[in-house]
Amino acid sequence: MLVQLIRHFPVETAGHIESVLDRRGIAFRYVDVFRENAVVPDGLDAAGLIFLGGPMSANDDLPYLRAELDLIARARERRQPLLGICLGAQLIAKAAGARVFRNPEKEIGWFDVRLTGDGSRDRLFAGWNGPETVFHWHGETFDLPEGAAWLACSDRCRHQAFRLGENIYGLQFHLEVTPGMIADWCRQDANCGDLRELDAPPDPARNSQRLTDLSELIFGRWCDLL
Numbered sequence: 173m174l175v176q177l178i179r180h181f182p183v184e185t186a187g188h189i190e191s192v193l194d195r196r197g198i199a200f201r202y203v204d205v206f207r208e209n210a211v212v213p214d215g216l217d218a219a220g221l222i223f224l225g226g227p228m229s230a231n232d233d234l235p236y237l238r239a240e241l242d243l244i245a246r247a248r249e250r251r252q253p254l255l256g257i258c259l260g261a262q263l264i265a266k267a268a269g270a271r272v273f274r275n276p277e278k279e280i281g282w283f284d285v286r287l288t289g290d291g292s293r294d295r296l297f298a299g300w301n302g303p304e305t306v307f308h309w310h311g312e313t314f315d316l317p318e319g320a321a322w323l324a325c326s327d328r329c330r331h332q333a334f335r336l337g338e339n340i341y342g343l344q345f346h347l348e349v350t351p352g353m354i355a356d357w358c359r360q361d362a363n364c365g366d367l368r369e370l371d372a373p374p375d376p377a378r379n380s381q382r383l384t385d386l387s388e389l390i391f392g393r394w395c396d397l398l
Contacts, residue, residue: 173398175200176218178240180226180259182206183356187348188387189222196395205236212239215246219398220253223260225346227362229312230262230272241267253339253397258310261334261342268317268336275313279328280366281374283308285345291323294335296393304386305379307346307354309366314342339397347387351376 175193177186179202186193186200193200198219205212206226215221223244228234244267247254256264262272284303291297313329316322317336324333324345332344349357354376358367367373 173198173219174217175220175222175398176213176215177202178212178221178223178260179204180206180224180228181362183353183360184224184226185353186222186224187350187353188384189348189391192388192391192395196392198395198398205240210236212236212243215243215252218252220255220394221247223254223256223263225258225260225309227360228259230259230266230314237263244268248336248340251337251339253394254341255391255394256342257348258344258346261344262312262314264336264340264342265314265317265320265334268320270315270317270320272312272314275311275329277328278311278366278369279308279326280310280370281308282306282378283326283328285324285326285332287324288322290321290335291333294321294323296335296341296390297323297333299389300386304382306383306386307349307374307379308344309346309357310344311366313344341394347383347390349383351380 177200203213244264266272282305285306286303316334320334320336326332334342358373
């Protein structure tokens, strides 16, 4: 069984997702679509596809993003399990006909996310009790695709998670990040503009143990869909 990890930026790795896949004996392969002459796969040899984050916009006119939107549409038709994180969630929403646009304010750092009624009954999020403090790094958001279940929200961003059908999920927040990933993101030139808008850089370790536990729960349940 294989999961393809669609990567848009060198340091946007799958983090905790790798450990979850390893423990379940599920093979995974990164596809670095940002590299010159990279080919976006057709996904036919994968049990599921995970679309990771990145500093670009889902609205950017980039050949590989156009190819990904087509891949998502085709994977949805064949009912293939999909997971989108941050930019990946925005791409899934856009491929399903929803609008991606600038959020009223950037959400960078540790902020609470709350489940909706549908979220509390969802097979991935069931048992998530009360608000959870998770990591965010985004300036854009999306409308819910038609027919999607709205699963989570935050004070700064209304649409934090959704489900399409039974096995397609989009998460605006980052459960997958490790402290090392957060520290690395803070060193990237592409993120310097965002960091200058903050009073202080995010603390990489602030809620890392709880985030690890949530990753095991949520991503493990997504693996059950494969």
